[in-house]
Amino acid sequence: MNCTWLGQAGLLLERNGFRIMIDPYFSDSVEKINPKNFRRTPVCEEYLKCSPHVMIFTHNHLDHYDPETVSHYINDHSHVLVLAPRSVWDEVRRIGGDNNYVLFNRHTSWTENGIRFKAVLAAHSDLSPIGVIIDDGEKKYYVTGDTLYNEEIFNDLPDDLDTVFLPVNGVGNNMNMTDAARFAERTGAKRVVPIHIGMFDTLSAEQFSCKNKFIPKPYQEFTL
Numbered sequence: 001m002n003c004t005w006l007g008q009a010g011l012l013l014e015r016n017g018f019r020i021m022i023d024p025y026f027s028d029s030v031e032k033i034n035p036k037n038f039r040r041t042p043v044c045e046e047y048l049k050c051s052p053h054v055m056i057f058t059h060n061h062l063d064h065y066d067p068e069t070v071s072h073y074i075n076d077h078s079h080v081l082v083l084a085p086r087s088v089w090d091e092v093r094r095i096g097g098d099n100n101y102v103l104f105n106r107h108t109s110w111t112e113n114g115i116r117f118k119a120v121l122a123a124h125s126d127l128s129p130i131g132v133i134i135d136d137g138e139k140k141y142y143v144t145g146d147t148l149y150n151e152e153i154f155n156d157l158p159d160d161l162d163t164v165f166l167p168v169n170g171v172g173n174n175m176n177m178t179d180a181a182r183f184a185e186r187t188g189a190k191r192v193v194p195i196h197i198g199m200f201d202t203l204s205a206e207q208f209s210c211k212n213k214f215i216p217k218p219y220q221e222f223t224l
Helices: 029-033 045-049 086-095 151-156 177-187
Strands: 002-005 011-015 018-022 054-056 081-084 100-103 109-112 115-121 130-135 140-143 163-167 191-195
Touching: 081 086, 081 109, 086 100, 115 151, 163 177, 177 191
Parallel strands: 018 054, 054 081, 081 100, 140 163, 163 191
Antiparallel strands: 002 011, 011 018, 109 115, 115 130, 130 140
């Protein structure tokens, strides 16, 4: 499985041409509402032309589910599997078209192209936030979504995680770097990838002190 960090919480996973996109943010929608949250990572227009087979949204905040961004991928002519919790599902399915809109609340599983997706608990300010476990049959990857450190989350997690992607920015009901490091260690993941940083702030992932961390660069593919 190959992975590209798209900035903020956006990820693109690819295996043998099968593409999974999670929480892409390619607009200035957040800045329009709050000018201090201007984009510090430029949009790479190459990714606006991508055709994902699966799109996952973890919750209904603009930097995770952004209608302006989504319009590039989900429309009347696309054929996308959309996995979304209730807060997003109620909105995204209004796009219609020949897309498969799956209500992806906590404990829900879906298998597509030999890859199994499972929604797990997240503790955030949205009404129905989720994290997601992605199992490609060889390794298991965990994208926490926006979340605080919450003991109940660990009841949803397998004990053989390869990689965890997690927020470390410490605002907006996300873990700070100290708690994110504790969280990552508790998951037992072999690799820890800090995300949700550097888009609306001047924080650096270099400040994140955690065993087994891997710091991605925006728009540069790496192998999981």
